[in-house]
Amino acid sequence: MGSEEKATKRLQKEILGPLLDWYAKHARPLPWRKTRDPYAIWISEIMLQQTQVATVMPYWDRWMSSFPDIASLAAASEASVLKHWEGLGYYRRARSIIKVAAILNELDHQGRFPEDYDTIISLPGIGPYTAGAICSIALDKPTPILDGNVIRVLCRQNNLQANAGERQVVKLLWQIARNWVELADAMRPRPQRVCSHLNQAIMELGAMVCLPGKAARCEICPIAKACLANRCQSVADLPRLPKRPKTVKLGRVALILEHCGSVLLVEPSADGHNRGLWEFFTLPLAEARDSSAAVEEAVSQILRSRQATLASPAEAWKPIDHTITHHRIRLFSYRIRLKKALSAQPGEQWVATDRLVELAMPSAHQQLRQRLVGQRNKQKKRSRRPDRAS
Numbered sequence: 264m265g266s267e268e269k270a271t272k273r274l275q276k277e278i279l280g281p282l283l284d285w286y287a288k289h290a291r292p293l294p295w296r297k298t299r300d301p302y303a304i305w306i307s308e309i310m311l312q313q314t315q316v317a318t319v320m321p322y323w324d325r326w327m328s329s330f331p332d333i334a335s336l337a338a339a340s341e342a343s344v345l346k347h348w349e350g351l352g353y354y355r356r357a358r359s360i361i362k363v364a365a366i367l368n369e370l371d372h373q374g375r376f377p378e379d380y381d382t383i384i385s386l387p388g389i390g391p392y393t394a395g396a397i398c399s400i401a402l403d404k405p406t407p408i409l410d411g412n413v414i415r416v417l418c419r420q421n422n423l424q425a426n427a428g429e430r431q432v433v434k435l436l437w438q439i440a441r442n443w444v445e446l447a448d449a450m451r452p453r454p455q456r457v458c459s460h461l462n463q464a465i466m467e468l469g470a471m472v473c474l475p476g477k478a479a480r481c482e483i484c485p486i487a488k489a490c491l492a493n494r495c496q497s498v499a500d501l502p503r504l505p506k507r508p509k510t511v512k513l514g515r516v517a518l519i520l521e522h523c524g525s526v527l528l529v530e531p532s533a534d535g536h537n538r539g540l541w542e543f544f545t546l547p548l549a550e551a552r553d554s555s556a557a558v559e560e561a562v563s564q565i566l567r568s569r570q571a572t573l574a575s576p577a578e579a580w581k582p583i584d585h586t587i588t589h590h591r592i593r594l595f596s597y598r599i600r601l602k603k604a605l606s607a608q609p610g611e612q613w614v615a616t617d618r619l620v621e622l623a624m625p626s627a628h629q630q631l632r633q634r635l636v637g638q639r640n641k642q643k644k645r646s647r648r649p650d651r652a653s
Contacts, residue, residue, distance in 0.1 A: 412469025420491065
């Protein structure tokens with residue numbers, strides 16, 4: 264037996280076999296693991312990008328209930344699709360899904376999701392990882408995957424000390440991932456759905472056991488004996504990742520402009536990342552620090568420019584801090600009741616407060632909507648109470 268054959272046998276015996284056995288016993292019962300439909304797997308993979316599994320599960324269930332196939336998705340309005348996506352963030356993912364549905368609904372695909380790698384990766388919003396995940400998980404093909412969890416497992420197994428963000432290291436990791444899944448595919452007798460289960464096992468191990476830093480649970484890892492980082496006691500130091508971009512602090516002001524039970528909403532610019540959503544009237548601040556004078560001056564300036572007349576003093580709400588990529592944003596907000604409705608300009612509309620929940624909004628504005636609706640409901644309850652004196 265040659266050295267290469269020995270290495271293959273060792274990898275299959277010490278890593279691939281134990282991983283598959285561990286996955287069979289410990290895999291979480293996630294809803295998308297009950298289907299082999301490439302469309303359903305695609306939706307789950309897009310939703311799971313930069314989003315935790317627990318968050319995605321109810322979204323995936325609602326999505327599959329409303330859009331069970333390509334045809335139903337292609338027939339849906341953009342507003343409906345974005346509303347189903349509301350809360351997941353990164354709305355460009357949802358817009359890519361809309362584009363793919365339109366493409367696949369054309370006659371050449373007859374509404375079916377393709378089953379070959381080259382066609383899948385050519386679709387908008389689908390890169391090597393997602394294409395590999397669809398082909399392996401749904402179709403049991405020996406295509407590699409490489410996400411954060413997989414990178415962590417592979418770097419530790421091979422004790423890779425180089426920066427995992429460097430091009431050559433990424434290329435090496437893809438080669439290792441491909442080698443693992445192809446050797447799993449070559450196992451004889453071939454385990455049932457071995458490519459699907461192996462790739463999911465690596466991801467599951469990274470998510471549940473091979474955790475970042477000192478949180479790694481090496482004592483229960485099924486492949487700890489084969490792990491070079493474990494032998495070298497360097498698990499907590501791997502993978503070595505590039506430095507994150509410096510956080511940029513920004514400030515914005517949201518005005519909840521009300522008149523007769525309706526509020527003024529604005530649609531962000533067509534080239535922005537929130538395109539297709541609706542926001543309360545928002546304007547940027549020169550700085551993010553909590554300067555009441557600066558915020559109030561900005562509010563006064565915009566109200567003067569729109570010739571707005573207040574029915575009562577503006578009500579300041581607690582600021583909301585949220586993060587978009589490396590931007591840390593502090594959103595100041597004011598509830599403002601107007602004597603007269605402002606004329607809606609292009610990209611604006613007055614919407615009844617009771618209908619706000621029908622529209623998709625960015626996460627920070629969802630919080631403002633929740634506050635507003637909550638206050639309105641309390642006011643309605645108070646108005647319904649009988650007069651104690653009567």
